[in-house]
Amino acid sequence: MADASAIHVNLGARSYAIRFDALQRCALAMEQAGLLPGRCVVVTDENVAPLYARALTQVLSERGWTPHVITCPAGEQTKSLHHLSALWDEILGLGIDRRTPVLALGGGVVGDLAGFAAASLLRGVPLVQVPTSLIAQVDSAIGGKTGINHATGKNLIGAFHQPTLVFADPAVLQTLPAREWTSGLAEVVKHALIASPSFFRFLQTHWTRILDRDVEIVPEMVARAAQIKAKVVAEDETEQGRRAILNFGHTFGHAIEREAGYGAFTHGEAVTLGMRAALRLSAHLYPDADFTAARQLASALPVHPNPAQLDVPTLTKAMYFDKKVKQGRLRFVVLDEIGHALVRDVQDEALLADCWAAALT
Amino acid sequence: MADASAIHVNLGARSYAIRFDALQRCALAMEQAGLLPGRCVVVTDENVAPLYARALTQVLSERGWTPHVITCPAGEQTKSLHHLSALWDEILGLGIDRRTPVLALGGGVVGDLAGFAAASLLRGVPLVQVPTSLIAQVDSAIGGKTGINHATGKNLIGAFHQPTLVFADPAVLQTLPAREWTSGLAEVVKHALIASPSFFRFLQTHWTRILDRDVEIVPEMVARAAQIKAKVVAEDETEQGRRAILNFGHTFGHAIEREAGYGAFTHGEAVTLGMRAALRLSAHLYPDADFTAARQLASALPVHPNPAQLDVPTLTKAMYFDKKVKQGRLRFVVLDEIGHALVRDVQDEALLADCWAAALT
Numbered sequence A, B: 001m002a003d004a005s006a007i008h009v010n011l012g013a014r015s016y017a018i019r020f021d022a023l024q025r026c027a028l029a030m031e032q033a034g035l036l037p038g039r040c041v042v043v044t045d046e047n048v049a050p051l052y053a054r055a056l057t058q059v060l061s062e063r064g065w066t067p068h069v070i071t072c073p074a075g076e077q078t079k080s081l082h083h084l085s086a087l088w089d090e091i092l093g094l095g096i097d098r099r100t101p102v103l104a105l106g107g108g109v110v111g112d113l114a115g116f117a118a119a120s121l122l123r124g125v126p127l128v129q130v131p132t133s134l135i136a137q138v139d140s141a142i143g144g145k146t147g148i149n150h151a152t153g154k155n156l157i158g159a160f161h162q163p164t165l166v167f168a169d170p171a172v173l174q175t176l177p178a179r180e181w182t183s184g185l186a187e188v189v190k191h192a193l194i195a196s197p198s199f200f201r202f203l204q205t206h207w208t209r210i211l212d213r214d215v216e217i218v219p220e221m222v223a224r225a226a227q228i229k230a231k232v233v234a235e236d237e238t239e240q241g242r243r244a245i246l247n248f249g250h251t252f253g254h255a256i257e258r259e260a261g262y263g264a265f266t267h268g269e270a271v272t273l274g275m276r277a278a279l280r281l282s283a284h285l286y287p288d289a290d291f292t293a294a295r296q297l298a299s300a301l302p303v304h305p306n307p308a309q310l311d312v313p314t315l316t317k318a319m320y321f322d323k324k325v326k327q328g329r330l331r332f333v334v335l336d337e338i339g340h341a342l343v344r345d346v347q348d349e350a351l352l353a354d355c356w357a358a359a360l361t
Helices: A023-032 A049-062 A081-093 A108-120 A134-140 A170-175 A178-195 A197-205 A207-211 A218-235 A242-247 A250-260 A267-285 A292-300 A312-319 A349-360 B023-032 B049-062 B081-093 B108-120 B134-140 B170-175 B178-195 B197-205 B207-211 B218-235 B242-247 B250-260 B267-285 B292-299 B312-319 B349-360
Strands: A006-009 A016-020 A039-045 A066-072 A102-106 A127-131 A145-150 A153-160 A165-168 A331-337 A340-345 B006-009 B016-020 B039-045 B066-072 B102-106 B127-131 B145-150 B153-160 B165-168 B331-337 B340-345
Touching: A006 A218, A016 A218, A023 A049, A023 A127, A023 A165, A039 A049, A039 A108, A049 A066, A049 A102, A049 A170, A066 A081, A081 A108, A081 A145, A081 B145, A081 B153, A102 A108, A108 A127, A108 A134, A108 A145, A108 A153, A108 B153, A127 A134, A134 A170, A134 A178, A134 A218, A145 B081, A153 A250, A153 B081, A153 B108, A170 A218, A178 A197, A178 A207, A178 A218, A178 A242, A178 A267, A178 A292, A178 A331, A178 A340, A197 A207, A197 A218, A197 A292, A218 A242, A242 A250, A242 A331, A242 A340, A250 A267, A250 A312, A250 A331, A250 A349, A267 A292, A267 A331, A267 A349, A312 A349, B006 B218, B016 B023, B016 B218, B023 B049, B023 B127, B023 B165, B039 B049, B039 B108, B049 B066, B049 B102, B049 B170, B066 B081, B081 B108, B081 B145, B102 B108, B108 B127, B108 B134, B108 B145, B108 B153, B127 B134, B134 B170, B134 B178, B134 B218, B153 B250, B170 B218, B178 B197, B178 B207, B178 B218, B178 B242, B178 B267, B178 B292, B178 B331, B178 B340, B197 B207, B197 B218, B197 B292, B218 B242, B242 B250, B242 B331, B242 B340, B250 B267, B250 B312, B250 B331, B250 B349, B267 B292, B267 B331, B267 B349, B312 B349
Parallel strands: A016 A165, A039 A066, A039 A102, A102 A127, A127 A165, B016 B165, B039 B066, B039 B102, B102 B127, B127 B165
Antiparallel strands: A006 A016, A145 A153, A331 A340, B006 B016, B145 B153, B331 B340
């Protein structure tokens, strides 16, 4: 079992800790990460602010920090140049210096937006990720990817900027809307499928309690999923190679998000459908492997909108816009067994159409 | 004497070469740096484009590249969010991938703007600096600093993004306007003062020929100045410590640029005045050192506008906005002898006023 209280992300001079603890100990953890109390900036959104902003600023103030809170609108639309520019203006207006940390209190949207602001202000100020969604605690807050969307695609503008600390309180996950919880579970299942047969068995065994957010199970599940992300990131900081396996289901999934219009499917729902397609592709490429249990778990992840309306030729075309496409070739992360992923080029459009059909019906 | 054809910037996985050669060999050098011919983007400005854009694109095309040229207005105003956003739109509209290099053909403005675009597109694409000004060849194109200006100050938004290659043709310096040449010499003198007594003697010995841009002297001068920048950068990639010595004269100089309005003084002229102030400060702090020769060379650097009109209390206040100010303390790079720099905190405003007076009269 993974240590449920701290994970070390080993990146040489940019190493950092992921700590799982009550929000009340966040300021202490910041000191332990080498940040000296002074001014700090807390970026959050309108959903999270009423729940946790006051608790966090109170803790920060008690330990000598002077927090300034900026509350953005909730939702994917906030990952825009408009909101980034507004953050730059407000934070630079405070007269910050290079030691002033930016805390991202929220889910993936806040983490990506505030993270890119931290990456680009004064060519980089310290970033503390305080993820409050499941997807952020196990995935997006770990690994340094930050950025905003562009008219031509998601996450096309951004930076790799490693946080100084990731501080995650699993208790806050109890207040997540149901659809965000199950969307986050898609990335949890993905981490198991690409990297850990034993974690996959853990998910199978405890699946009902996991869907119910059982407080006895959630902290271990979150820590084990985060551990996988941390390990893959440490092997490949800027996605030159190995890190690509984290995109299992994502080449298909990004096409769904793009085609359906961002927000119609949650990211996790698109990844769920994408994993179903990628499992079909894996079965084509590795006919001797048994993916039955993987298909069952991927099918147990709820997807709210009906995907049958999506147009397969348009989805295939949309995949060519993915920023991981290199020199016009489509690449996919596939499994050769449960718990082990690899990258393959695929040119066969009839095969891809079959994978889409398996995922969408 | 430094090797006049290539310098290695030692930054581990982010190491790169600075090559001094005729523009015609740029595409070959890109291949040697590991870039594979395909689409590339050349960002330049309206002054440089008529002189060198066609020559560069021709060479690129001959070796299998498909260059797309983007020409920005010349001048500091171009280092703005407006122009950055336009670059993002145009380059993403091309459907680039993560291997598509951005070439910055121009001076410091183009290098900083195109460099930050390269840093932020798809979380980082390869950057080739092709500096055409003296200040860019010996200073701004080396070391990975990129960025744009903000209403609250210069270079407040940006990233450290190391180039894959710096390719500098000293012959293009012959077409520089006179004031840009002498402005670039300010950084050359600065490099000698902070790091190399022997290079300082070289500058003294050849000063008249240097002012005349003697083609026998310029390539060695450029290579030796660039070598100093490369060495300091290699010791401190992200300006945590040692790299600060490159800001000799800059805390004063930035205040002049801010107070006089950007463009009234060139950056080099502001640095020249700043170095005169910093030499006065050095003489206060190290009364046994002899800075006579340094003062003479700093006085031999032309400054076109009359600095006597500048208001000293306003300049002192402006220094507190510098992004190197940490926790509200003013820090200065000073010399304890010619060729050796260090950082000192200074609180004495009367002393600073005396330094300003020495520099501005």
